[in-house]
Structure formats: structure tokens, C-alpha cells
Amino acid sequence: MTDVAVIGAGLAGCTAARQLSEIAKIKVYEKSERSGGRIATRFSCVHQFDHGAQFFTARSSEFEDFLTPLVDLGCVARWDGRFAEYDGAQLVRQTEWGSSPPHWVGTPTMSGFVERLSDDLDCVFNVEVARAEKEKDRWVLFDTQGNLLGDYDWIILTAPAPQTHNLLPNEISFKSQVGLIKMLGCYSLMLGYQRAVNLPFDAALVKNANVSWISVNSSKPNRKNFSMLVHSTNRWAEHNMNTDLAEVQGKLFEFTSEILGFNVKSADYVETKRWRFANSVRQTDQPFFLDRDNQVASCGDWCMRGRIEAAFLSAKKLAVELLKDL
Numbered sequence: 001m002t003d004v005a006v007i008g009a010g011l012a013g014c015t016a017a018r019q020l021s022e023i024a025k026i027k028v029y030e031k032s033e034r035s036g037g038r039i040a041t042r043f044s045c046v047h048q049f050d051h052g053a054q055f056f057t058a059r060s061s062e063f064e065d066f067l068t069p070l071v072d073l074g075c076v077a078r079w080d081g082r083f084a085e086y087d088g089a090q091l092v093r094q095t096e097w098g099s100s101p102p103h104w105v106g107t108p109t110m111s112g113f114v115e116r117l118s119d120d121l122d123c124v125f126n127v128e129v130a131r132a133e134k135e136k137d138r139w140v141l142f143d144t145q146g147n148l149l150g151d152y153d154w155i156i157l158t159a160p161a162p163q164t165h166n167l168l169p170n171e172i173s174f175k176s177q178v179g180l181i182k183m184l185g186c187y188s189l190m191l192g193y194q195r196a197v198n199l200p201f202d203a204a205l206v207k208n209a210n211v212s213w214i215s216v217n218s219s220k221p222n223r224k225n226f227s228m229l230v231h232s233t234n235r236w237a238e239h240n241m242n243t244d245l246a247e248v249q250g251k252l253f254e255f256t257s258e259i260l261g262f263n264v265k266s267a268d269y270v271e272t273k274r275w276r277f278a279n280s281v282r283q284t285d286q287p288f289f290l291d292r293d294n295q296v297a298s299c300g301d302w303c304m305r306g307r308i309e310a311a312f313l314s315a316k317k318l319a320v321e322l323l324k325d326l
């Protein structure tokens with residue numbers, strides 16, 4: 001069997017690995033302690049926060065078909081939230097989310113369905129691949145300490161574009177194209193409360209402000225204990241990417257309190273996360289990258305658009321193409 005190393009256990013990495021596992025021997029390397037990537041959930045003692053992706057929609061029949069068994073298993077459910085739009089601090093629109101289109105979330109955590117997908121894969125967690133070198137027609141991977149991880153016929157890189165670009169050796173045909181893909185940062189502010197706060201929405205899109213999104217995380221199916229999630233705009237995050245995290249948190253308190261009309265700093269639990277590569281700016285005209293001569297491929301949301309469905313489709317399309325080669 002062909003030996004394949006997949007770098008990254010986000011949705012794209014897990015999808016590619018599962019699609020190819022019947023015809024190849026796959027090993028997945030993930031630098032975090034669990035799978036999910038930017039589909040992520042963080043816990044305090046009593047609260048949980050989906051601090052990366054918030055929800056997803058399914059526009060393609062391929063993604064719908066993928067979701068159906070996960071819905072049946074209870075790993076994915078509809079979030080029929082009360083939706084609001086703000087223009088600055090002004091509430092300008094309120095609607096109910098229904099079935100057209102459904103807004104899906106992982107349950108009981110956002111990342112749970114990706115963890116389920118990785119359950120029967122050979123994943124190595126807490127290992128960052130730092131270097132990939134070609135030796136005698138085989139790919140040899142090393143970790144950050146220079147330890148040898150293994151050697152493979154093919155490697156598939158699924159990390160965000162700038163990280164994939166850093167890992168790709170110069171001779172790879174698509175390296176320069178990946179280098180052109182810019183990804184934007186974002187900050188997540190997590191707010192946990194002992195007592196529920198009365199808000200006119202479960203999910204709110206905010207325009208003309210430095211905050212782009214405020215949601216009641218605990219309004220998603222099967223969540224406990226009142227928690228809120230705030231995202232900065234990409235623009236504000238990019239301008240403040242190197243600002244001290246405590247200062248960023250102070251600013252996010254200020255922006256959010258102004259919109260909601262009360263001081264969010266009084267939350268019982270607070271945490272802020274910096275996402276250096278949250279979303280991709282550019283859509284390319286190819287859903288994945290492939291260098292057949294060197295036996296290297298790359299996929300991920302950033303090949304198409306910065307969305308969960310795109311991560312799945314990019315990996316699925318790459319796997320269909322690779323099935324011809326392996």
C-alpha cells in the first residue's frame with residue numbers, strides 16, 4: 001500500500017485521510033492535542049465556547065450527503081437561533097433562523113463531529129511537522145526538535161496557506177501560488193456567566209464596528225451554562241495582531257459593551273484567543289493543489305473560500321483526483 005502522511009487534523013485533513021484510507025496507509029500529524037483545527041471548542045470549569053467557526057451551511061449535495069449520517073448520529077444539529085443585525089450599536093433587524101437554509105453546528109461541541117471523524121484514523125497528536133525533505137524518492141518528515149517522524153510516498157498538507165507555504169520545499173510546483181494566498185486574523189472573546197443575560201438575539205451580525213459577531217454560545221443545541229462569544233472584525237485584528245492580549249481583551253470589552261449597552265467585563269469567566277490565520281481573503285480557481293511528479297498535494301478551506309463546507313469540498317475533490325494515482 002502507498003504510505004501517505006497528512007499534515008493537519010482539521011476537517012480537510014480528516015476528510016482527505018478518510019477518503020484515501022481504503023487504498024493507502026495513512027498517518028495524520030496534528031500539532032494540537034485533538035482534531036478539529038479552526039472548528040474548535042474551549043472549556044472553562046462550567047462553560048464551553050466554540051471560539052473558532054460558529055456554524056455552517058450546506059450548499060452542495062456532496063456536503064449535505066456527508067452531513068446526513070452525522071446528523072443521525074447526533075454529532076451535528078440545527079441551530080434555529082434568534083438572529084439579529086446591528087449597525088454599530090443600533091439593532092436594525094431581527095429574524096428567526098429556520099430551514100432555508102439550515103444553520104448547522106457540531107453537538108454537544110462544535111469540534112465533536114471532526115473528532116468523531118478522526119476516531120478511526122491513525123492520528124499522532126501534539127506533533128508539529130517542521131520540515132519535509134525528499135530522500136531517495138521518499139518524503140521524510142521531521143518535528144520541531146529535528147526528530148525523524150517517518151518516511152512516506154506522498155504528503156498532503158492541510159495547514160492554513162502561510163503555514164503550508166513554509167513547509168513546502170522550493171521545488172514544489174505550486175509553492176509560489178500558495179504563497180500568494182493571504183489569510184486574515186481574528187480575535188475571539190469568550191464570556192461565561194453564572195446567571196443568564198437577557199439579550200434580544202442568539203446570534204448577531206454587527207456592521208460598522210470593530211466587532212463583527214456576537215453569539216449566545218449556550219443557545220446552540222445541547223449546551224449548558226450561559227456563555228457568549230464575540231469576534232473582532234478581521235480588519236481590526238490585522239491592525240492589532242501584535243498587540244498585547246490583555247490590551248486586546250480590554251478593547252473588546254469596550255466595543256462589545258457599547259453595542260450591548262451593559263458592561264460585559266463583569267462576566268464570571270473571560271478568555272481571549274488570537275487567531276493569526278482565521279479566514280482566507282482570496283478564492284482561487286482550483287479547489288486543491290497537486291504536484292504529481294513530486295507526490296505532494298495540498299487542500300483546505302483557503303483553496304476555495306474560508307468556510308467549513310469549502311474545507312470539506314477541497315479535501316473531497318483532492319481525494320477523488322488522488323484515487324487515480326495511488
Ligand SMILES: Cc1cc2nc3c(=O)[nH]c(=O)nc-3n(C[C@H](O)[C@H](O)[C@H](O)COP(=O)(O)OP(=O)(O)OC[C@H]3O[C@@H](n4cnc5c(N)ncnc54)[C@H](O)[C@@H]3O)c2cc1C
Nearest residue numbers: 008010011012031037038053054129159300301307308311
Ligand atoms: C474565528 C473563526 C470564525 C470562523 N467562523 C466560521 C463560520 O462561522 N462558518 C464557517 O463555515 N467557517 C468559519 N470559519 C472558518 C472555518 O473554521 C474553516 O474554514 C475550517 O475549519 C478550515 O478547516 P481546514 O481543515 O481547512 O483547516 P484547519 O481547521 O485550520 O486545520 C488545519 C490543521 O492543521 C494543523 N497544523 C498546522 N500546521 C501544522 C504542522 N506544521 N504540523 C501538524 N499540524 C499542523 C492545525 O493545528 C489544524 O488542526 C471560522 C474560522 C475562525 C478562525
